[in-house]
Amino acid sequence: MNDNSYVDWSSMSDKAINMAVGGFVKHHRQAQQMTQDMLAKAAGISRSTLSLLERGESVNFVTLIQVLRVLDLLHVMEAFSVKEEISPLAYAKLKKKQQQRVRRSKKSNESKEDLGW
Numbered sequence: 001m002n003d004n005s006y007v008d009w010s011s012m013s014d015k016a017i018n019m020a021v022g023g024f025v026k027h028h029r030q031a032q033q034m035t036q037d038m039l040a041k042a043a044g045i046s047r048s049t050l051s052l053l054e055r056g057e058s059v060n061f062v063t064l065i066q067v068l069r070v071l072d073l074l075h076v077m078e079a080f081s082v083k084e085e086i087s088p089l090a091y092a093k094l095k096k097k098q099q100q101r102v103r104r105s106k107k108s109n110e111s112k113e114d115l116g117w
Contacts (some may be wrong), residue, residue, distance in 0.1 A: 019056030021064070026054040028071050042070040 009017065029039050036054070040047040044068040053059045053067065068074050086094070 018058060022054045022056040025050075025064075025067055025071070027074060029054075039067065039070055043067050062094065092104065 006022070007020070012020070029036070034042075036047050037048050042051040043063075043064060045063055049059060049063060050067065053063060065074070066075075068076065
């Protein structure tokens with residue numbers, strides 16, 4: 001694909017993914033005009049740990065969460081949420097049960113006629 005916004009994460013090595021995440025963090029830190037020292041202090045980590053993260057080195061997952069929190073980027077964690085899905089067949093069966101016909105009794109028809117309906 002020629003679209004630069006598409007990333008085939010499954011074909012990337014662990015190192016390449018680490019580098020992409022580090023580049024993401026660095027880009028957003030710089031966009032918010034923060035130095036490494038400022039971000040590291042706000043996240044409660046050392047500047048050298050932040051530097052490792054930005055260079056694509058392996059760091060603790062909690063470190064990444066702390067950095068994302070300070071950068072107000074925790075919304076990227078949405079990708080990890082589990083959403084309950086229903087199969088099309090199960091959905092069709094559920095809808096069929098919900099669509100049971102409601103029948104009027106003769107008595108209800110007669111009372112409507114008495115009212116002029």
